Amino acid sequence: MLFLHTLIFVLASLLAGLSSAGDVIYAINAGGEAHTDVFGIKYDRDPLHGKVGTASDYGKQLLIGRVPPNDQILYQTERYHHNTFGYDIPIDHDGPYVMVLKFCEVYFNAPNMKVFDVVLNGDHTIVADLDIFDRVGRGVAHDEYIPFTVVNGRLYYNQEESDIRGGKIRVEFIKGYRDNPKVNSIYVMKGKLEDVPKLPALPSENEDWSKNEEAEEKAASAKSRRPSGPKTPDPYSVDDSSIMLPVFIAIGAFLPLLFCLCKL
Secondary structure, X not given: OHHHHHHHHHHHHHHHHHHOOOXXXXXXXXXXXXXXXXXXXXXXXXXXXXXXXXXXXXXHHOOOEOOOHHHOHHHHOEXXXXXXXXXXXXXXXXXXXXXXXEEOEOOOOOOOOOEEEEEEOOOEEEEEEEOHHHHHXXXXXXXXXXXXXXXXXXXXXXXXXEEOEOOEEEEEEEEEEEOOOEEXXXXXXXXXXXXXXXXXXXXXXXXXXXXXXXXXXXXXXXXXXXXXXXXXXXXXXXXXXXXXXXXXXXXXXXXXXXXXXHHO
């Protein structure tokens, strides 16, 4: 089943990649080395290596859900910091863009352990109170898709706007009161949200419930067919001779007695 899901995902990814009209202008594998994914997106080595925060490949001990094996490295490596940190991204042209932030919880086994915000260009909270484990669990990929627009040196996001200084925008991961902020990978694509390849959907609770209900029904059905005691013999299959034998013996013993009585 796992192989089938992976095959379906890879085929869907290839089709999405062929139909994509977006142009990736920036991509980095946070905490890791350069990598080219199944869509042909080329992620550079983390530019903050040896400068800010801590690079970690702790996630390499896990198999990451929702992604094909070749691209798990994008979620197995990460950069975290005990303070707020971020990346500067060059923006040269006007138009629509989408920022894709890739996350995976590889350490904690419970929600409410790592919670942080993500801010774009100093003014826009693009992800609030991100709790990766609460969203998808441990060892499962989670992407945030952030569409924005650039016009005449200004960035527009959710009807808010901010200045672009020095031809760059900045994405920051904000230190909160629950552990350290982190990110696994980032890329920015010039294009619309529909141009961006998406992760496959998580199984819904209704699907899980229906599967459990079906399994319970099958188990109950099998149990009802199971005999509750020793099999009852078929009364019609009993040999009649075994029943009549005592009668014949009684008659045989009574006849001599009757003959003696008659002589008297």
